[in-house]
Amino acid sequence: MTTLADFWGVERVAPELDDDMGTSLVVVHSSVGRLAFDSIVDLIDERRVPVETAIHSNPAAVRSAHLNPKTEDFYRDLDRMRFDWLIQKYCAPSLLARGRRILSRIGRGVRTTLRIENHYLTP
Numbered sequence: 001m002t003t004l005a006d007f008w009g010v011e012r013v014a015p016e017l018d019d020d021m022g023t024s025l026v027v028v029h030s031s032v033g034r035l036a037f038d039s040i041v042d043l044i045d046e047r048r049v050p051v052e053t054a055i056h057s058n059p060a061a062v063r064s065a066h067l068n069p070k071t072e073d074f075y076r077d078l079d080r081m082r083f084d085w086l087i088q089k090y091c092a093p094s095l096l097a098r099g100r101r102i103l104s105r106i107g108r109g110v111r112t113t114l115r116i117e118n119h120y121l122t123p
Helices: 031-038 051-055 071-078 083-091 095-121
Strands: 002-006 024-028
Touching: 002 031, 024 031, 024 051, 071 083
Parallel strands: none
Antiparallel strands: 002 024
C-alpha cells in the first residue's frame, strides 16, 4: 500500500524540487507498495526524506481530514440549488476572512504611501 499526496512544505525540505508546478509525496506502507514504487522509480525525480519530516506539513498524507460539519447540508442542497448559489452559500469567504483581506489591503496602501513619502523626503 502507498499514499499519494501533494507535498506541502517541499520548499523547506527539498528546495530543489520546488518548481511551483507541484511536487508529490509518496508514502510507502507495505512490501507491495515498495514493489509498485520501485517499478516507477527510474521514471521520476526521487528524493528520500524521513517520514516525520514529510508529514510535518502534510498530516492528511497519513490520516484522514476531519469532515466539515456542513457536509451533509452541502450534499442535501446540491440536489436543490443551482450550483452558483451553492458555491456562494458554502464557499464564500467568512466575515473574518473578508476583514483580514481588507486590513491587509489597507496595510499595503499604508506601506506604499510611506515608501513614496520617504522617497520624496530623501535628498
